[in-house]
Amino acid sequence: MSADQPVLADSESPPRWEYQESRENPSLAAVRDRYGLWIDGGEVEPLSQKWFPSIEPATEDHLAMVAEAGSSDVDRAVRSARDAAGDWATRPAGDRAKFLFRIARLIQERSRELAVLDTRDGGKPIREARDIDLPLVAAHFFYHAGWADKLDYAFAGVNPQPLGVVGQVIPWNFPLLMAAWKVAPALATGNTVVLKPAETTPLSALRLAEIAADAGLPPGVLNVIPGAGRTGADLVSHRGVDKVAFTGSTEVGKQIRRRLAGTGKPLTLELGGKGAHVVFEDAPMDQAVEGVVNGIFFNQGQVCCAGSRLLVQESVAADFVQRLRRRLLTLRVGDPLDKNTDVGAINSAAQLEKITGLVEAGRSEGAQIYQPPCQLPDRGYWFPPTLFTEVSQSHRIAQEEIFGPVLSILTFRTPTEAVERANNTPYGLASGVWTAKGSRILWMADQLASGVVWANTYNQFDPASPFGGVKESGFGREGGRHGLAAYLKGMG
């Protein structure tokens, strides 16, 4: 199909589909006015005496006041984890498995509530929270439960041992899922945890701590201390922490690496990305359009492995862009609690500002912007789905992680050129390959510098499958057999 023969003559006329609002009931997730820190098996007032609001990004309403852990609170949490570490590490591994199975079951039972909670606190569409985040959260606990008493099989002949107290810092884009990714393997391997959720989305991690207590998890094994960057910095540099695991921006990841220099402390980092979709001319086009849309607009593009660059073969580029534009017209942007919503709210004012700034840079550097007409709500933080064409390799929107619903489109002629372009960023988290040719998929997979390669699909996650990056996207893996290594002595 040649570039000058668009197949979709009427591509700009928006389909007129009526939707009846189908709004999930926000009161399914009861939210109290105030939340303390979760330390040593219970909720406590912060020694810092500081509290901060958690805001519902779709409405800018205050959801709750949350305790901010100061350095003495961090110290208290680490000591609680330390006190619990000995018993936890030495009790029968089968018991650890049973606790995690119990937590998995309770999450399954309460998943509707938890989905609503994450949607309110973080702004993600309820459809995604319900169908993706929560099933994966339960699955992560279930999967790792099974490993707890099988570590000798995972790493034969090395007598795997826990590291001790693990300090974990997680982002706001998948609040409960990131908590599950961190907590489940750490507990399964016999470590105790101090977890710092992101300051804009602390609520579901605190509820996870309550669920763990309901499951009978001994006090101190899981501590949750909300706070901002300062709290995170206190946690990762605390002398009582034996291992640090961080998911977040590459910038903060580098700060942590610097901070830990010379300590010998094991560290895993899951950082930013600038994922490329490589679409070849023989790709199944409808499927590829869906995959690219999912790759960049899933969770408003606030995904470390978002496919934020599209590399499309020149011969099909014009047609592909037209198909994409038409598909964008059907995306529904708005109330995250509406089950019809495809694109929800941006997580915070700060994130919206960052996206807006980079999109401005894209315009001023000469790229062509396309945004479908859509009505954004008056209150809350919103950004419409955005495509950039005429993007060159050196543009900031082709190099920097935007972490928003913005796709930069570039073209290529040969597979070798596609690989060069795809690999031409400091990042290396995930890539997508779209082609009907199996041998090409596997060749591309060998060539792409990224920790995950999705072929004819994108954004697939499973607790059995390791996830993580190369280059400046960080090191260490989460999930699968390999993810366990991050929490075992001498292995991560």
Place this chain on the structure above:
Amino acid sequence: MEGRLGVRKTYKLFIDGRFPRSESGRTFRYASRDGVVTVQLSEASRKDLRMAVRAARRAYPGWRARSGYNRGQILYRIAEMVEDRAETFIGQLALQATIGSARREVSEAIDLLIWYAGWCDKYQQVIGNMNPVAGPYFNISTPEPMGVVGVVAPGQPALLGLVGALAPVMVSGNAAVLLASSSQAIAAVTFAEAVATADVPPGVVNILTGSSAELAPWMAGHMDINALDLSGVPPESSPTLEEAASHNLKRIGRWDASDRNLNRIAAFTEIKTVWHPKGR
């Protein structure tokens, strides 16, 4: 309740998710050591065995196609159901053992189910692997289930022997036809009732009570059974059964009742290797 006359359970076979009596109409009598408790149990026939194999064959593709995660949850659910009936099992096992050892055995059986539940989405990651062939090929070897597995469960310990043989067969996606020895028949039927309420698809597990000595040769010679766990067969009977099993080269495994290991899973899988070229 003082003086209340109890209602007794009818013990039947478990085939295709249902509880039929033996088509033969045969039963056998079980009496506790002190003779206080007596029970009539169904004595399965060769035809019951054939029906069970047919049910297992029908159930196999669906069970195999489920994700390991799903099978794991179902095995875990069986553990939940057994835990819920723990007192019943303890009472039944105590008919021929001390209450203390009965209690221990039930706990161990539940924990064993959970241990195997966790393997469903992991054993592939331990016994499968990429093969670094010297050419531009993607090459991976992964285990697959075999099909229908006939199990002659060790009669002692009654529940643990049964669970320890059945669970590893189920992990990878095989369907099972299990012969329970007469000494474990009561617990086997109660176990079947736990299985029937644990979201196990009908036919994946079939449990026949009766005479293993009578049925095992038919099982060994059945052309639609792919593999056998002969752990419950006395050594002197083994050669005849192995000979009968050679007609369709059934895979055969045998373990001590207390063995719990990955090999019990692996023994009822086949390794499949897939090659695919790489090239632009």
